[in-house]
Amino acid sequence: MSYLDYDALEHAPFQKDPYEFLIVENFVKPDAFASIMADFPAVPGAGSHPPSELKIEGRFKAMLDELQKEPFRRAIEKKFDIDLTGRPTMYTVRGFLRGTDGSIHTDSETKIITVLLYLNDAWVSEGGKLRILRSGTDLENFAAEVPPSNGTLLVFKRSDHSWHGHKPYEGQRRVVQMNWVTEQAVVDREQRRHSVSTRFKKIKNFLFGRAA
DSSP: OOOBOHHHHHHSOOBOSSSSEEEETTOBOHHHHHHHHHTOOOOSSSSOBOGGGSOOOHHHHHHHHHHTSHHHHHHHHHHHTOOOTTOOEEEEEEEEEOTTOOOOBOOOTTEEEEEEEEOOSOOOOSTTOEEEESOSSOTTOEEEEEOOOTTOEEEEEOOTTOOEEOOOOOEEEEEEEEEEESOHHHHHHHHHHHHHHHHHHHHHHHHHOOOO
């Protein structure tokens, strides 16, 4: 069973202003969305968490596995006219935002393609909607704004001007981030870093109670 709508991805408009990106609404098929949401793993707080530190199971795991298979890679290669053969992938899961998250940035130079898959119900807040920005200094100068809801997919090619950010929001905001990166050492380093952070938050929650 496929949980992802490759036809919608194929026909999604490919944007080049101000850099290469695409947005696919309902990339997670609507008839599978609720069951995937039900299996979304518990996360110990804000920040990015590697799947190795979480309980990944059920249909959420099946969807994550599907993202790592060849059909998705080929679809991204076709849209962005890029060869990702042999490039390692890196995954993290987020469940909460802090009020200080969302500052404007471009992503690190070791990332080639960034994939964000949003797994929230209908989004009503003005905060937390990622903006594709034309500037590294002006959050209001944006080409597109992405509600983080209903299985929406955002993919962009990292560059020195791939600016993005969002207005402040504090609370639950579920997203899977995937990156194709330059080399395996990047994956190993980043996964270690995120693992340490996740384990520390688990200990903190055990001692003092859970906090987003």
